Amino acid sequence: MNLQLDFIIDAVKGLLLSGTCAAINSVSTDSRRITPGSLFVALKGEHFDGHDFLAPAIAAGASAVLVSSRDINLPAECQAAVILVDDTLMALQNLAAQYRQLFSLPVIAVTGSIGKTTTKDILADCLASRYNTLKTQGNFNNEIGLPITLLNLQPAHQAAVLEMGMRAPGEIRHLASLLAPDYAIITNVEPVHLETMGSLENIARAKCEVLEFIKDGFVLLNGDSELLLRAAGHFACRKYLFGFMEGNDIQIKSLVNDGSGIQVRLKLFDREEDFYLPLPVSQLAYNLAAAAGMAHLLGVESDAIRTSLQNFRPGGNRMNMVQLADGGVLIDDSYNANPVSVMAALEACQQMSRGRKKIAVLGDMLELGSYEKEGHFQVGQKAAEVGIDILVTVGPLAQYYREGALGQGMQESCTHHFDSREAALAWLKANVSGADVILIKASRGMQLDKLAQDLFS
Incomplete structure (x- = not known):
């Protein structure tokens, strides 16, 4: 990253209160992760206020800080650029959205009730065999984590796989507006966040908000989910289906769980391939099918997909x-x-x-x-x-x-x-x-x- 101060001020619709800087090389909301040349974004939450950490951020080398108040305590010798905005979270999101537009590369959004992170990780591993791939770290899939991930894009990246979570209607739409995805995967619709969503139908509609942003690309949908297919039917984008049922473009033809992993035979459009995932969870056949299908459609060879799957290990506290x-x-x-x-x-x-x-x-x-x-x-x-x-x-x-x-x-x-x-x-x-x-x-x-x-x- 090499962002000029003028670009940042314009993107966040901010006002330069004091100081200056040549360029920004990274963005963080955590003062403990600041390195020389960083932009520190002082977020406010229910139980924290990033403005309390301006001094340590500047001491660590922050070249600029994003604030939402003039009433702040800065070190007397502070030379960092101080940029005032109405809302630092909105400013972070606007900056990420503008930064994303600087890149022309395939961006894949992954959402769904369950299996988002595993599908994202499997797909990123498969794509990495051909493309220098950025992926969401852990579950940085919300209104803070997704912008931070986008701001980690570098000129060397050739693909990006980002996860989108939600707890209420409209959240996927908002995240997708920042991400501007070319492709999407919706893993499933299950009774998750029913407390805030009310019904499975509402969950399906909310997940499909991402389809509003798919223009020239396509989406992979769980073809075994009637709810999801109904909700997605209103959108004109290209759709490919994965799952066990006949008629799916990427069909799970057979599944064997040997207690150490799953052996899956997939019909990938017009041919069949065998894949092995070293996790003994039969439900993961869906994740495998979605990730392998997307990788196949984006030009990754079957042997490379096979090797990536065989070597896959999930992240912390997941199986x-x-x-x-x-x-x-x-x-x-x-x-x-x-x-x-x-x-x-x-x-x-x-x-x-x-x-x-x-x-x-x-x-x-x-x-x-x-x-x-x-x-x-x-x-x-x-x-x-x-x-x-x-x-x-x-x-x-x-x-x-x-x-x-x-x-x-x-x-x-x-x-x-x-x-x-x-x-x-x-x-x-x-x-x-x-x-x-x-x-x-x-x-x-x-x-x-x-x-x-x-x-x-």
């Missing part, structure tokens, strides 16, 4: 397999949870068990709205169906897991409910061994990642 001392496995899938993903993880636990004791540690699934009781109950039923030996539940909603499991025939002695993560951890330390297969999964707000970290530490 992270930790081999235990006595031959067991800890499946840390604690990053987030919803009914579909928890059921898929339970099936993976069953596939991996191979005669070992299966222990599922499940915390609350949040933001399910009116579906919260039924969703937890159905997951509990699934735990019993796949033969979980010990079900450990954590949190006020998790009691419904237990009810569902008991209703499906699980013995009461096999269930253990705890109100807190700490209590569950103490019980687990005393009762599980390194020879077991242990699944840990919950919504992020339950912080079961800390339990996973501490269990065998």
Whole structure:
């Protein structure tokens, strides 16, 4: 990045209060990540105010700062350019949108209820075999993370894969207006964020907001989702479908889960190819199909896709397999949870068990709205169906897991409910061994990642 001060001021519609700088080489909202030549954006949140960190940002070498108040404390010797705007978040987004227009390269937006991050990561790995590819780091997929990712674009990049999340109608439209994607993937529509979205139909419509911005490119849609197909039908952009059903352009013809990974035969338009993903989660066949299909359409050879898939490893707290001392496995899938993903993880636990004791540690699934009781109950039923030996539940909603499991025939002695993560951890330390297969999964707000970290530490 080499942004001139005039470009920044014009993009953010700002006023230069004082100072100057030659050019900006990076943008950050975190004063701890500032390096010489950076622009520091002083965001305001419910529990923080970036204006309190202007001094350390300037001390670290910030060449310019973006502020929304004249009433600020700056070091007496400050020579950094101080740019005043009405709203620093809006200014960050406007700067990212203007910066994105400086680049002519394929930009792919990935959204959907579940599987966004995994699909994004698989696709980025596949594209990287041919293109220098920028991708969203972690889950930087919101109104702050997406602009920051866009501002990491460099002239050397040849493709970009960015993830878009949402919690309310209109958010995908806003993010897509900044991103200006050429292509898109919508993974699925599932009961996630029902608390704010109200219905699956509303979720489908909101996900399809990205299609308003696809002009000369195309979108890959989950062709097995009738809701999604209905919502997307109003848009004129080119559409390709992936999934198990006949008629999909990218069809999953067969799926074998061997307990170590999934072997998938894909029909890629007019030919069939075999691919292997070293994660024993059958649900990931959809992610594989979407990513392989997009990579294929963007000119990546099948052998390169195959190699990328075989070498794929997910990011932190997503199906992270930790081999235990006595031959067991800890499946840390604690990053987030919803009914579909928890059921898929339970099936993976069953596939991996191979005669070992299966222990599922499940915390609350949040933001399910009116579906919260039924969703937890159905997951509990699934735990019993796949033969979980010990079900450990954590949190006020998790009691419904237990009810569902008991209703499906699980013995009461096999269930253990705890109100807190700490209590569950103490019980687990005393009762599980390194020879077991242990699944840990919950919504992020339950912080079961800390339990996973501490269990065998």
